[in-house]
Amino acid sequence: MKKFDLKTPYFMIDEASLIRNLEIAKHLKELSGVKLVLALKCFSTWGVFDIIKPYLDGTTSSGPYEVKLGHETFGGETHAYSVGYSEDDVKEVADICDKMIFNSQSQLMAYRHLIEGKASIGLRLNPGVSYAGQDLANPARKFSRLGVQADNIDESVFDSIDGVMFHMNCENKDVDSFVHLLDAISERFGAYLDKLDWVSLGGGVFFTWPGYDVEKLAIALKTFSEKHCVQLYLEPGEAIITKTTDLVVTVVDIVENEMRTAIVDSATEAHRLDTLIYNEPASVFEASGNGEYEYVIGSCSCLAGDQFCVAKFDKPLEIGQKLHILDSAGYTMVKLNWFNGLKMPSVYCQRKNGDVQKLNEFGYQDFKRSLSLWSVH
Numbered sequence: 508m509k510k511f512d513l514k515t516p517y518f519m520i521d522e523a524s525l526i527r528n529l530e531i532a533k534h535l536k537e538l539s540g541v542k543l544v545l546a547l548k549c550f551s552t553w554g555v556f557d558i559i560k561p562y563l564d565g566t567t568s569s570g571p572y573e574v575k576l577g578h579e580t581f582g583g584e585t586h587a588y589s590v591g592y593s594e595d596d597v598k599e600v601a602d603i604c605d606k607m608i609f610n611s612q613s614q615l616m617a618y619r620h621l622i623e624g625k626a627s628i629g630l631r632l633n634p635g636v637s638y639a640g641q642d643l644a645n646p647a648r649k650f651s652r653l654g655v656q657a658d659n660i661d662e663s664v665f666d667s668i669d670g671v672m673f674h675m676n677c678e679n680k681d682v683d684s685f686v687h688l689l690d691a692i693s694e695r696f697g698a699y700l701d702k703l704d705w706v707s708l709g710g711g712v713f714f715t716w717p718g719y720d721v722e723k724l725a726i727a728l729k730t731f732s733e734k735h736c737v738q739l740y741l742e743p744g745e746a747i748i749t750k751t752t753d754l755v756v757t758v759v760d761i762v763e764n765e766m767r768t769a770i771v772d773s774a775t776e777a778h779r780l781d782t783l784i785y786n787e788p789a790s791v792f793e794a795s796g797n798g799e800y801e802y803v804i805g806s807c808s809c810l811a812g813d814q815f816c817v818a819k820f821d822k823p824l825e826i827g828q829k830l831h832i833l834d835s836a837g838y839t840m841v842k843l844n845w846f847n848g849l850k851m852p853s854v855y856c857q858r859k860n861g862d863v864q865k866l867n868e869f870g871y872q873d874f875k876r877s878l879s880l881w882s883v884h
């Protein structure tokens with residue numbers, strides 16, 4: 508398959524970029540002894556899991572279907588976590604997970620009998636401190652429901668669980684701030700941790716960011732795990748998949764209303780939702796910081812404010828031209844929806860040897876089926 512033949516919109520996952528991130532992950536594991544489980548809620552395009560598997564230890568999940576997918580398509584260790592399990596959920600995943608992490612003491616009490624003897628049992632604790640750019644994504648925000656607050660812990664619980672999970676970072680590129688959080692956890696919860704086999708420190712540690720001091724992180728993790736005699740885990744999502752994937756779109760129209768807008772055959776609301784939710788403009792590969800032709804890169808959805816970004820180009824854009832929206836894998840491909848009945852992007856992987864392989868494509872029937880299977884009668 509040749510890249511220039513492909514119909515937009517599509518995602519192109521680049522194997523070489525993925526391996527670059529995975530090599531850093533491997534280095535971190537070797538230096539620190541930490542185990543790494545991929546957070547499927549960030550990225551679950553299982554068609555490329557054969558590339559990722561050799562580097563990581565397994566998967567972690569946020570809901571029952573992710574547990575099943577991790578078990579089926581990734582293997583290794585399957586961690587099951589959910590903010591709210593139903594009894595059916597617990598029964599469904601009990602036999603396929605290696606670790607079950609409950610979000611509250613009440614869920615632990617209610618369902619532990621369904622897990623005992625089958626999987627290692629854990630509890631999420633809320634350290635009350637965090638690193639997150641936006642309140643919406645801050646696990647330590649006021650009234651947070653994520654994990655047990657320190658003041659509410661019933662200490663006897665640590666005699667009957669195997670591990671705990673803390674997740675308190677979001678895109679943390681600053682190793683020193685992570686080490687601070689680690690120190691705070693060691694101080695506040697250390698006596699409890701000494702009784703456990705494992706501690707997961709969650710995701711959001713951006714150790715693949717350019718310039719990130721991986722050695723410093725590794726030393727801090729190793730010191731912590733030796734001090735408390737626990738196997739440490741991290742649950743990276745974005746760090747594994749960052750800067751690996753373009754969303755490729757075509758300019759279908761150019762309109763002008765004080766500013767020029769290039770309308771492309773995709774929409775943030777349907778295909779790149781976090782651009783909208785977190786108000787974080789996308790970057791376009793073809794743009795140049797100081798070009799003299801400025802455009803809004805506008806979506807083809809009907810939502811008035813739906814745009815990818817404002818970008819400058821060296822040459823005027825032309826209808827029919829392809830644009831590459833950079834870094835479009837994490838929290839993106841898992842959130843695709845059919846808003847406006849837009850064409851769903853296909854998914855491709857460019858292998859190291861240059862081959863392009865198709866992983867998925869969608870049609871009108873997929874859209875129709877997502878709405879109803881049949882009509883009332």
Ligand SMILES: *Cc1c(COP(=O)(O)O)cnc(C)c1O
Binds near residue numbers: 709744
């Ligand atoms: C979201 C989440 C992750 C993954 O976070 P990234 O920022 O993608 O690394 C890991 N663990 C838990 C519990 C999460 O909620």
